[in-house]
Amino acid sequence: SLGIGADARDILADLKDFFSGRGVEAYVAGGFLRDALLGRDSHDVDISIAGDPLVLGRELADAHGGHYFPLAEERHLARVLLPQRNVHIDLMPLRAEIEADLRERDYTIDAMAAPLAAAASGEVTVIDPTGGLNDLRDRLVRVIHEDAFRHDALRPLRGARLATELDFTLEPGTMELIRKYAPRLPEVAVERQRDELMRIMATPRAGTGLRLLDDLGLLERLLPEMTDTRGVEQPKEHYWDVFNHCLETVRNLDILMGEEEPGDRHWRTLWRELWGQLAWWTEARDYFREELIAERPRLAVLKLGGLLHDIAKPETKTFDETGRMRFFGHADVGADRVGHILRRFHFSAREVALVQMMVKAHLRPVQMAQQGPPTRRALYRYFRDCGGAAIETLFLSLADHLGTVGPRVSASGWRQHVALVNYILTKRFQEEESISPPKLMGGDELMAELNLSPGSLIGRLLETLREAQAAGEISNRDEALALARSLLARETSGQPDEGEP
Template identity: 50%
Template sequence: MNLRLPPPLRHLVKRLLPLVAETPAYIVGGTLRDLLLGRPIKDLDLVLPVPPSLLGPRIAQGLQGKYVPLAPNMGRVVIPYQGHNAQIDLHHLTTTLEEDLLHRDFTIDAMAVPLALAWRKDDILDPTGGLLDLAHRKVRLVSKGAFQEDPIRLLRGIRLATELDFHLDDATAQAIARHHHLLTQTAPERQRDELVRILATDRAGQALKLMDELGLLATLLPELGPARGFPQPPKHYWDVLGHLLATVSFLDSILAPHVPMEHESLRQMLWDTLGPPADGLRAYLDEEMGPDVPRRALIKLGGLLHDVAKPHTSTVDDKGRRRFLGHEKRGAEVAKQIMSRLCFSRRQSDFVAIMVEAHLRPMHMSQQGLPTARAIFRFFRGCGEAAQAVLLLSLADHLATVGPQVDLHHWRRHIELVRYIILEGQREELASPPKLITGHDVMEALGIPQGPLVGHILRVVQEAQAVGEVRTREEALALARRLAAAQLSAPSGRT
């Protein structure tokens, strides 16, 4: 077997080689694994027998990049590369190369090869059998103590198996089940990063089910513990936790056209029926909500948490009917707590919390037929950038409610509802109505000071304009006067 770097990376390494000519450098870890698998590579993972602080600045200067020290024995060179920033991670080799590989986590990442443009199979140092595990599509621990050395590897093993479509070998799965509690010893930021990478894959639902089987899901998200086995009304095919996991699996299928789906006709019907809005949804899904945080990952997290509060809000009436009144609001609070604990940004936290709180709105606003323009305006205004995510969650929620008992007629009607809401929300008068009056206009015309009342008046006027009740500046000011009079004459004067 002969290996060659792909052309873009080959050009980068050709520039790098003279800068490390006097120092033996080795490609290791995920870079070598992905090279062997023929996967895209944009970053390099290198080990060197000298501290990165001695060589990193020289490499950065030679490649017109920037050196960033990460730890005493770690550094990173960030360089512009094919329209984005590429990373060259540098690790100080303080033992022999073989000893270093024997202290890594999984065999498929415990191989090394000299930094070069091409190699033979004999050039690969593979002390743990990683090549054979690659051939068998297996994720296997290097040593029994690997999880104790760094418990984040518990999640990383799941993530690798999911990203690569590999399987955990039996001993590794059993070790995760034994040691899942160690995950609580890791930094929440590291937990977040691994969870996001799992959710960003096309097999997130499958990964979460595996995590649940091995005890890892409840350790990472103990808020989901009460959902296991919690009963639902008869129309639901699964219990609460089963429903949440199925929701993520259906989101996998809906959001990734190439992922196998038991009922392929359901997905085909979705994208065919959506028509023009489909292109806008695809662009929306491809956006990132922060460095290495794709929107589709957060949508799946919203799907996983949307009914998290059902066990805490469950009641049974005198006719034996189970209800979960207010579970969406309580769930949004729980979601915010989880997002805060895992150190997500404010924007990311709000996005998921809005998804949870609003997940019933598409159905609630269509109980009497197609939703009104006012209801659709309020939906998009209230949900903001999460609006389309809520609609996608609504579709997956429907499928995860009925399970294999899905009715194609009801499914098509649900898709048509989503299509109608998107198209109506895109109409200029709803999406971006021209401003008829400003806050200054309201204060000057009504003689009132700046404050909450002005904001309330502007919101009501904008809504009336969006639904066609107000069309001119004069009509807007007339409505503003009526609103102000009603508010100021109210006993409390509240808005």
């Protein structure tokens, strides 16, 4: 019996009508069937057909108002996107009998199939030539044969992702084969590597998944820059070395951003403190569910920032004259390193900018509260400088805090940090005019009043006026003009200015 929801069943019924109406033998296979057997929702439908997917895929897209994409024309693979139903359908040709086709797949739990007509009804006899049902019951990810890894060097990483995504265990023999073939991962197109990594980051077990990648020898091939962080000691207030601190930061985000209370008592206390005190928890959850691009939610990108936020600590580590350890400039250098890493994987420009800013600003939330609650001026500068990464950086700072102190976390220290984040978010959402004040005057008006020509000075003056307005020092046009005259007088006399511009 398949745990297929009403929407998915409607899709299968439409597909059954489409293929049966053309006399084409069709089977539901792969991840969709696996997830249906587990009672999990899936928006990816794999269909094996006794026909040409390139021809039938185009017809299917036209019939249902979807979009058609040939995935690999030489292998006759096609994809149909049905955006109105939030589903994509991968079509592949049957090259032999269905059982023989299934044996050519990689993992047993993805090597099952069912006739499309029967699957649409919800009651099927599963075609299972490799023992996938038993492995599904035992929660095991098992490779079918070693050739699967020989033919596609991404499959070891895919196996680790499946284990993380499903909360399954890798079968011991499969683990050994993955370790054997891990050195071949760099042969794979970077986009495919990136997509598997981000699917791990999108799970509620990303930290566990990264530990698994490390154990299998995949993490060092995926992100060789992380190797330099291993064993790099930190000052005594840090519980972990840099490598483990970064992985623990991701694990902390898994738990803190989880939808349900953790079972562990220690983590349940921290989780309750966060979501009990945070006035904007509903908005925060909705915000992090948002997809920056297809299938890459903000939360996954936040975790990527958590993994990489201290990437430059090894190269910036120094000792002062007292022997104290320092990492001066690691945030700025790290932002540059992260840019190179993400561009190597062909992340979108938006994602690159977001993670770079998280890394660059990850110390800011704590730094601006060292003398008490952040001032209005500090808050304005924070949101101005961080832009679209401001909220992510706040939650990264929470996970970074726990990743610093580890199990030595104090209730008062955690409560204070949560209160800081709540304070900043409250200012952001309740007092938006102090964070992004409306202009009191524009550039043309300022030039006319002060008899100035266009140039960089105008921009500096306008920004100083906005900052003073955000700080509550000016509130109307006359006050803005008076301040601008004063600033201009200092500028022309050569007197040092107080702060910006």
